[in-house]
Every structure is written in structure tokens, then in C-alpha cells.
Amino acid sequence: MSEDSGRRNLRMPDDTEQFAIVTEMLGKNRVRLRCNDGEERMGRIPGRMRKRIWIRRDDIVLCEPWDWQDEKADIEWRYDGSAQDQLRREGHINV
Numbered sequence: 001m002s003e004d005s006g007r008r009n010l011r012m013p014d015d016t017e018q019f020a021i022v023t024e025m026l027g028k029n030r031v032r033l034r035c036n037d038g039e040e041r042m043g044r045i046p047g048r049m050r051k052r053i054w055i056r057r058d059d060i061v062l063c064e065p066w067d068w069q070d071e072k073a074d075i076e077w078r079y080d081g082s083a084q085d086q087l088r089r090e091g092h093i094n095v
Contacts, residue, residue, distance in 0.1 A: 025057055030045070031043045041065060046074055061077060
């Protein structure tokens with residue numbers, strides 16, 4: 001069985017989104033993110049995700065930086081464990 005047999009098609013970032021790693025939980029639905037472009041941002045967990053998807057430290061997420069405040073971003077998607085392993089293996093995560 002080859003290593004590629006477990007590959008799944010994952011949601012990839014569009015033009016305004018990027019990969020990020022959660023480095024710290026700040027409370028009040030806020031997290032500290034280290035983004036793929038090398039920037040540290042404060043991430044906001046939107047209401048549609050608050051009680052449905054639990055985000056923890058060291059999770060890989062998709063975030064969309066704000067147009068008007070580049071040091072902040074909204075979290076758009078959280079990858080599960082196997083998807084995180086696949087993203088690292090394929091070289092998409094460089095932070």
C-alpha cells in the first residue's frame with residue numbers, strides 16, 4: 001500500500017486566506033496565530049464556529065486577515081489531525 005493512498009482533497013486557501021497555526025488561546029473567542037506569511041496576528045473565532053468546532057493550541061487553521069487591520073484575522077476553517085499531517089507532509093505549512 002503506497003503512502004499516497006490516504007491522500008484526501010482538502011480545502012485550500014483562496015486569494016484572501018492563508019494557513020496559520022494557533023500558538024496561544026487568549027479567551028473571549030480570540031487566539032494568537034502565526035500565519036504562513038510570517039506575521040503574528042490575533043485571530044477571532046466567528047460565531048458560526050464557537051460551539052460547534054473546538055480550536056486548540058497547535059491546530060492548523062485557515063484565516064482571512066482583515067483588510068483594514070492587518071494584525072487581526074478571522075478564522076475560516078480548522079483542519080482535523082489527519083488533514084494537518086497531510087498538509088505538513090505535502091509542504092503547505094512553512095511556519
